[in-house]
């Protein structure tokens with residue numbers, strides 16, 4: 001199973017119709033659309049997509065408009081801003097996802113960075129409902145991505161085991177492949 005399918009397997013198993021999901025790095029909008037298709041119903045559920053790049057917000061908006069019925073489109077809110085920290089007006093969420101790095105086919109200099117990713121993850125802990133999940137896709141295949149992945153895994157390993165359940169999914173035979181960190185806010 002590739003890394004994106006693995007993350008979506010977790011998301012699909014976790015989300016129920018009517019839940020609230022946040023995509024903190026909406027990029028081309030593929031993950032935001034997947035979250036919307038998984039948890040939105042006509043009168044229920046909310047999805048938020050955040051990206052620091054206007055191009056990403058525009059691409060996500062176009063994908064949402066093309067693929068969701070109007071009643072669902074109005075339940076998706078896109079925010080052109082940094083995710084560090086997550087805005088305090090966000091409702092508490094069942095799932096907050098990060099797909100780190102840069103937007104393929106776009107300006108590679110605009111990418112997630114360790115200090116801001118940690119600020120964002122700290123704020124994500126405060127915006128989770130009990131039982132909620134944070135999903136973080138890490139890309140250790142290049143120098144900066146490796147540093148970011150190590151920083152985030154160190155940060156996560158210091159979280160209280162009583163409050164947060166952690167799992168880290170990676171390919172044991174390929175240290176450069178993406179890996180998935182899941183943080184569960186225990187009930």
Ligand SMILES: C[S@@+](CC[C@H](N)C(=O)[O-])C[C@H]1O[C@@H](n2cnc3c(N)ncnc32)[C@H](O)[C@@H]1O
Pocket residue numbers: 024025026027028029030031032050051052053056081082083084099100101102103104110111112113116
């Ligand atoms: C790998 S892409 C995300 C791909 C996306 N999930 C999708 O389905 O297409 C990473 C995104 O993170 C965004 N990003 C980088 N730093 C950010 C920040 N501080 N706040 C919000 N978004 C950021 C980039 O602009 C880029 O679009």
